[in-house]
Every structure is written in structure tokens, then in C-alpha cells.
Amino acid sequence: MSEHEVPVPTEDAGSVVRSVARHRGARALQLDDNIAEEVPVAFVYNDAPFAVMMATPADLEDFAQGFALSEGIVERIDDAQVISVEHLLEGVEVRVGIPADREQILQSRRRSMSGRSGCGVCGSELLEAALRSPAPVGEGIAVTTTALQRALRELRSQQPLNARTGATHAAGWALADGRIVLVREDVGRHNALDKLIGAMHRAGFDPQSGFLVVTSRASYEMAMKAASAGIAFMAAISAPTALALSLAQRTGLTLLGFARDDGQAVYTHPRRLIGQETCT
Known part of the structure; x- marks a missing residue:
């Protein structure tokens, strides 16, 4: 595979069709439903x-x-x-x-x-x-709030498995302008991130050249996997844990939580996020 040729997953990979009885008030309908595989x-x-x-x-x-x-x-x-x-x-x-x-x-x-x-x-x-301690993540890139918001929007639209099943997490890789170029999904948030790390390698993306967005909380193991891959900037849509913040601080990882269209919380190494003023 040539550099930056993105491996594309099979369209219906990861789900199966099963019959389900859907109840709405007094009505019941027998329908086919897409179910995530595990x-x-x-x-x-x-x-x-x-x-x-x-x-x-x-x-x-x-x-x-x-x-x-x-x-x-x-x-x-x-x-x-x-x-x-x-x-x-x-x-x-x-x-x-x-x-x-x-x-x-x-x-x-x-x-x-x-x-x-x-x-x-x-x-x-x-x-x-x-409780491993990865090496320092390197300098990484500066990310504007505009790029972060774009990445969050694009990640929501690039989850076909979750759109079918409503049961999966996603990890996305964004370039400096916020364009999402890779997404991997899985029923496990850690698995989705591992898949993304592998896909980044196959596509030839330098982990210092972009940033990570995930549809889960920023737990210790998510921060550890990101830092182990040399990723310097990670934004999660949910909360971090104290142990994740400790690891992020030690390794130089910029860690954001509660990342939304209208804002985010920056917990460690805020220098990489450009365009957010801090009031005291």
C-alpha cells in the first residue's frame, strides 16, 4: 500500500441482521435489525x-x-x-x-x-x-479550536457501523486542518483505538502530524495507548480519569475531555490548543 493510501473497511463489516420485535405503545412490529458483532x-x-x-x-x-x-x-x-x-x-x-x-x-x-x-x-x-509509562510523545502539532470542531463533526458522520447498530465506539485521526482521514470502530473503545493505530501505520501517517479524537471517556488505558503510539494530542467527548491525567502530564500528551461543538476542557499541556482563552 502506498503512503497515505487509506485502507477502507468493508461496508457491512462488523454487523449482522437479526429479527427483533419492536414495541411502540400497544403496537408490536417484527423487523430486521442491524446488530454489532462481538x-x-x-x-x-x-x-x-x-x-x-x-x-x-x-x-x-x-x-x-x-x-x-x-x-x-x-x-x-x-x-x-x-x-x-x-x-x-x-x-x-x-x-x-x-x-x-x-x-x-x-x-x-x-x-x-x-x-x-x-x-x-x-x-x-x-x-x-x-501501569506502564510510555516514552515522551514528542512535540506534535498545534491544533486550532476550529480544526478540533471540524474533526468532531466529521467523526460523527464517519461511523457507518454505529449508524447501523448504535453499539460501537470510534477513534478518528485528523490532520492539522481538522479533516478526518481515518476512522476505526469497535464495540470496545480500546479496540477501536488499537485498530486506528494499526491503520495509521498501514496508511503511512506520522503520529506527530495530526491529532486523535475518540467517542469515549479518556481513561488511563486510552491515554496510555495514544502515548505509546507517539500521539501528542487526544480529544475525548467524555470525561478523563485522574490516572489518565497523571500519565498525560508525564508523557507530554495534550489531553482534552468533554470535547463538544461549543467547547472543551483542556487538562494537560494546553500549549497545543490554539484559539482558546483562559479567564482567571
């Missing part, structure tokens, strides 16, 4: 099982590579090469090749249980595996 997705690195995540079975190569980077299994996303994606009766198995010198990382990062769709660091066996 299946076990197993990651196997160098033939060693690592984790099973409950996820939407779309954009799985993006998911595998982004997950490997954001979980600290590899330091460069090029070091995670997807070998095969096999759809089984029980779920999906994704086999990934990593350098031999990274295999020891699997033990410290290994999950002791399945990761649910709402789960980020669930199942990490060691405290240090759950």
Missing part, C-alpha cells in the same frame, strides 16, 4: 498464545499491529507482522510474527484472562504490566 479474537505471537479480546471482527490486521505496539510487545509497529487471520467456529485467531528478542516481553505483558470489549488492561498479571 466475538473472541485471539492474538498468537510467534506461536505463543497471548490474549483473547472480545471485539468486532473487522479490520483485524490493523487491530493486531496496533495492539502489539500499544501493549508494548514491540517498539516499532513494523516489528509486528500479521501472518494469518483464521475465522474459526469459536472466534478468530490472528497469528503475528515478532522479533525473537521481543519474545521475553510476552511474559511480562501476558494476559491471564480474556479482555472484555470494555476492557483495556484487564487481565494483566503484574502491576508493572498494567
